[in-house]
Amino acid sequence: MDDLSGLRDDFPILATEMNGRPLAYLDSAATTQKPVQVLDAMDSYYRTMNANVHRGAYSLATTATEAYESARARVASFINAASPREIVFTRGTTTSINAVAFGWGLYHLRPGDRILLTMLEHHANVVPWQLICRHTGAELAYLPLDDDYQIDTGALEGVIDHRVRIVAFSGMSNVLGSIGPMAEMVEAARSVGAITLVDAAQMVPHLPVDVQALGADFLAFGAHKMLGPTGIGALWGAPERLEEMEPAEGGGEMIREVGLHESTWADIPHRFEAGTPPIAEAVGFGAAVDYLTAIGMDRVRAHEEAITSYALERLATVPDLDVYGPERVTDRGGAVSFTLADVHPHDLATILDQDGVAVRAGHHCTRPLHRLLGVPATARASFYVYTIPEEVDRLVDGLHEARRIFGVA
Amino acid sequence: MSLDELYREVILDHYRKPRHRGRLENPTAHAEGTNPLCGDEITIDLVIEDGRVAAAAVTGQGCSISQASASMMADAITGRTLVEVEEISHRFRTMMDLEAGDAGLDPERPGATLGDLEALKGVRRFPVRIKCAALPWTTLAEALGSSPA
Numbered sequence: 076m077d078d079l080s081g082l083r084d085d086f087p088i089l090a091t092e093m094n095g096r097p098l099a100y101l102d103s104a105a106t107t108q109k110p111v112q113v114l115d116a117m118d119s120y121y122r123t124m125n126a127n128v129h130r131g132a133y134s135l136a137t138t139a140t141e142a143y144e145s146a147r148a149r150v151a152s153f154i155n156a157a158s159p160r161e162i163v164f165t166r167g168t169t170t171s172i173n174a175v176a177f178g179w180g181l182y183h184l185r186p187g188d189r190i191l192l193t194m195l196e197h198h199a200n201v202v203p204w205q206l207i208c209r210h211t212g213a214e215l216a217y218l219p220l221d222d223d224y225q226i227d228t229g230a231l232e233g234v235i236d237h238r239v240r241i242v243a244f245s246g247m248s249n250v251l252g253s254i255g256p257m258a259e260m261v262e263a264a265r266s267v268g269a270i271t272l273v274d275a276a277q278m279v280p281h282l283p284v285d286v287q288a289l290g291a292d293f294l295a296f297g298a299h300k301m302l303g304p305t306g307i308g309a310l311w312g313a314p315e316r317l318e319e320m321e322p323a324e325g326g327g328e329m330i331r332e333v334g335l336h337e338s339t340w341a342d343i344p345h346r347f348e349a350g351t352p353p354i355a356e357a358v359g360f361g362a363a364v365d366y367l368t369a370i371g372m373d374r375v376r377a378h379e380e381a382i383t384s385y386a387l388e389r390l391a392t393v394p395d396l397d398v399y400g401p402e403r404v405t406d407r408g409g410a411v412s413f414t415l416a417d418v419h420p421h422d423l424a425t426i427l428d429q430d431g432v433a434v435r436a437g438h439h440c441t442r443p444l445h446r447l448l449g450v451p452a453t454a455r456a457s458f459y460v461y462t463i464p465e466e467v468d469r470l471v472d473g474l475h476e477a478r479r480i481f482g483v484a
Numbered sequence: 485m486s487l488d489e490l491y492r493e494v495i496l497d498h499y500r501k502p503r504h505r506g507r508l509e510n511p512t513a514h515a516e517g518t519n520p521l522c523g524d525e526i527t528i529d530l531v532i533e534d535g536r537v538a539a540a541a542v543t544g545q546g547c548s549i550s551q552a553s554a555s556m557m558a559d560a561i562t563g564r565t566l567v568e569v570e571e572i573s574h575r576f577r578t579m580m581d582l583e584a585g586d587a588g589l590d591p592e593r594p595g596a597t598l599g600d601l602e603a604l605k606g607v608r609r610f611p612v613r614i615k616c617a618a619l620p621w622t623t624l625a626e627a628l629g630s631s632p633a
Contacts, residue, residue, distance in 0.1 A: 421522055421613070425610060425613060438523050442523075
């Protein structure tokens with residue numbers, strides 16, 4: 076295994092305890108922990124650079140603006156965007172998807188048009204489209220999953236036609252880990268002139284991403300799942316798509332000229348950033364991207380495959396445990412969901428919590444997927460750059476303890 | 485905090501072998517409760533006759549604490565008058581620190597001891613799980629609010 080364990084010293088929280096045990100944080104798909112480099116960058120911004128951006132005529136404001144725009148440039152190059160102007164800072168993945176739904180969908184969809192989603196989408200990539208359908212009379216369609224818990228591109232032929240205007244799908248499932256079939260989805264969308272949006276909340280943190288190679292129209296992701304702070308994310312958009320979009324929010328900073336009854340908009344991406352943005356968070360986002368770049372996303376991915384592979388191997392030794400997700404580690408990310416006999420996932424999470432092991436239990440904001448899996452809830456362990464095999468071992472020990480407490484024979 | 489104190493045998497027994505499980509043909513009161521954060525669900529059917537719970541039935545899905553609490557609750561309220569049910573409910577809520585308590589109930593009065601339900605006391609030490617134990621009771625309150633009796 077590519078040993079990244081030396082990184083752990085950068086994460087102060089990993090040295091803390093939970094219920095008297097060293098914290099084994101296995102919930103990185105929900106949010107990741109933050110390295111001192113990110114914390115220091117934000118702290119230093121407030122201590123030495125704080126001013127509002129794009130407004131002041133004084134030098135401190137210029138410094139703040141440069142810090143904010145430099146973060147944009149670094150986020151852009153992290154996903155190989157052609158230009159920083161293709162990056163809109165948002166509040167997070169959810170806001171990014173809503174920005175497209177309410178900025179593009181609302182103005183381009185007509186009754187009878189279709190939005191194609193998949194059965195493994197997070198609610199963030201379902202509910203905004205349901206809202207848009209209400210406004211426009213468009214309809215939703217869903218691609219099924221195949222036997223290996225992956226988006227079934229074989230079913231594309233039956234659903235992809237000229238009615239489909241938007242194809243929105245997950246780049247990496249937050250429950251199953253399944254990596255989205257990017258090329259097939261983008262190609263299918265293009266063949267009928269539909270636009271594509273990739274919910275990349277899990278993909279951008281865990282895989283090397285090159286938006287120019289991907290060919291999608293929009294990519295939504297957030298900072299806090301990739302070592303950055305909460306409260307900020309990004310929407311990457313192809314420039315011609317961003318130009319077609321109306322702002323979902325109006326206010327200061329996003330205008331060119333304001334009259335009493337009409338206004339005109341600033342250029343992209345500022346058109347979509349009404350009000351004072353989360354500046355310190357942007358600085359933290361930039362620092363997170365620097366941190367991941369220094370490791371190298373290929374190594375991040377290699378480590379994740381190794382730790383996931385180890386986890387799947389160890390979990391296979393626990394009797395009565397069902398694991399959901401693609402069989403091959405190369406087809407999946409580091410989110411592993413499971414159930415143990417008739418022990419409810421919340422009970423599992425409580426038992427593991429007492430051992431200092433943090434896992435998520437519930438439907439992980441994917442009710443349709445859980446109905447498809449035929450279970451009301453699952454427990455999920457999810458990994459990141461700082462996860463070590465010992466933490467997986469403690470997870471497995473906790474599952475044995477759960478079998479004992481519940482008397483699973 | 486001991487896990488064995490939380491997962492007492494009687495709780496696991498009610499979880500595995502829930503009492504009064506199912507639906508009633510002609511309920512006079514009914515309510516459905518969910519906890520949207522964790523997905524726990526409870527459905528309660530009641531037959532109220534002459535101010536008394538003649539029959540209670542529960543369905544649902546969720547963790548051992550919510551389902552055991554529902555089973556114990558159905559056990560505890562069946563055959564009781566509505567005044568007694570109110571008292572049991574109050575007693576349960578004070579035990580779980582959900583309501584300001586009067587701990588000094590006359591031990592001879594119905595509901596003064598909670599029987600199996602006492603096993604849920606251990607849940608108090610696990611604050612995030614208290615809502616699991618409470619779900620059947622808030623659903624019961626809703627059902628009784630809906631009763632014409």
